[in-house]
Amino acid sequence: MTTTTHVIQPGQIEPPVGSIPSIYIPLGAFRDRAQRMRQLAEGHVMKDYLLFMAELADAQHAALAAFPEVSLPTEAELNLCREHGMPPLSVQNWPRDPVWQHALAKIIAQVMKNATPEAREILTGLQAMDSAALENFASEVLSGQFNEVNLGAVPFVAAALQVYWAHMATALGVQAFAGNDISNLCPVCASPPVASIVRIGGNENALRYLCCSVCDTQWHMVRVKCTNCESTKGISYFKIEGASDAVKAEACDECGTYLKIMHMDKDPQVDPVADDLATLALDLMMDENGKSRSGPNLFLISNIAE
Ligand SMILES: [Zn+2]
Ligand SMILES: [Zn+2]
Missing domain, CATH: 3.90.1670.10 (FdhE-like domain)
Known part of the structure; x- marks a missing residue:
């Protein structure tokens, strides 16, 4: 009996680049995520944690729905980025609008209700931080550093930043973006x-x-x-x-x-x-x-x- 082994090469099972959508921006991602967390929580050893994370995703969905208009890259800037394969909303270079802190405040207020005493302490700590301290915190989160931040507070700050960036990505729409020259970083915001x-x-x-x-x-x-x-x-x-x-x-x-x-x-x-x-x-x-x-x-x- 002869056995043939097929080795699949990258790209072999896929249509040629150009005929496929290179970028996909999901709508309603936070709402779907919350629902999925609840589904996965059933019978899970980390049930309570997953249910709390579902509430965090719910709070993100609510904050996104109420997000104000913010400034976005101009058409000329977007063109330039498309030409050079650069992400126009790079988390390192984009002048971050402090309005994300309003989303954070909303998220904190919403998840506080069912938070454990430990999480409540973290959330209260975040509420006590001034705007400049929160901007420093955001910079650490977005650069993947985490040297001087309370690690327990990272998910909440990250949740608000995710809402801000998801808002900008969906406001611009998929046609605004082209590929990133660095293929393992996001073509919109340059994150891993x-x-x-x-x-x-x-x-x-x-x-x-x-x-x-x-x-x-x-x-x-x-x-x-x-x-x-x-x-x-x-x-x-x-x-x-x-x-x-x-x-x-x-x-x-x-x-x-x-x-x-x-x-x-x-x-x-x-x-x-x-x-x-x-x-x-x-x-x-x-x-x-x-x-x-x-x-x-x-x-x-x-x-x-x-
Ligand atoms: Zn590798
Ligand atoms: Zn991104």
């Missing part, structure tokens, strides 16, 4: 991905997208390729025994990192942030395998920055 997702339906069917850890934009990257160093060798997939096939860790021997990959064909409701939080056991397993995460989940910073 939280996870990648293999989508279903429409022109994106079976295509893999990286999901931004800040603005929720998804951008195309061929499969079977390391999302961190772009190596096509030594890629392997891990999952927890007995767990759903919808979430796996895609690991790379070349750079020693991993990022989770989510499959909508296995579970159409899969969400890059919620499913990442609900599969912490996989992170522990990858850590034991000597692999480190290549992109952050800003709701989980206290775990990765230990």
Whole structure:
């Protein structure tokens, strides 16, 4: 008996670039995320935590719906960025409007009600910070530093910043953006991905997208390729025994990192942030395998920055 092994090369199972949507901006991401957190919380060992995170996502959805108009890049600036493959709303360079702090205040007020005493203390601490201190905090979060901040407060500050960036990304719309020359950073805001997702339906069917850890934009990257160093060798997939096939860790021997990959064909409701939080056991397993995460989940910073 002859066995033939097919080796799938990156790009082989996908239409040529140009005929596929390179960028996808999900609408209603926070509302869907909250719903997914609640679904995943059922019978989960981290049930209370996931339910609280669902409330945080609900608060993000409410803050996004009430977000005021803010200044956006001009058409000329957007053109220039498209020409040069640069993200126009780079978290490092974009002059951040302090109005995101209003979103933070709203989010804090909404999640305070059902917060544990520990979380309440963190939230009260944030409420006591002045505007300048909050801007410093935001800069640390967005640069992936976390040297001088209370790690427990990161998810709340990040939640408000996510709302601000998601607001700008959706206000401009997908046509405003082109690819990023640095393919593993978001083409809208230049942040690293939280996870990648293999989508279903429409022109994106079976295509893999990286999901931004800040603005929720998804951008195309061929499969079977390391999302961190772009190596096509030594890629392997891990999952927890007995767990759903919808979430796996895609690991790379070349750079020693991993990022989770989510499959909508296995579970159409899969969400890059919620499913990442609900599969912490996989992170522990990858850590034991000597692999480190290549992109952050800003709701989980206290775990990765230990
Ligand atoms: Zn982004
Ligand atoms: Zn790699």
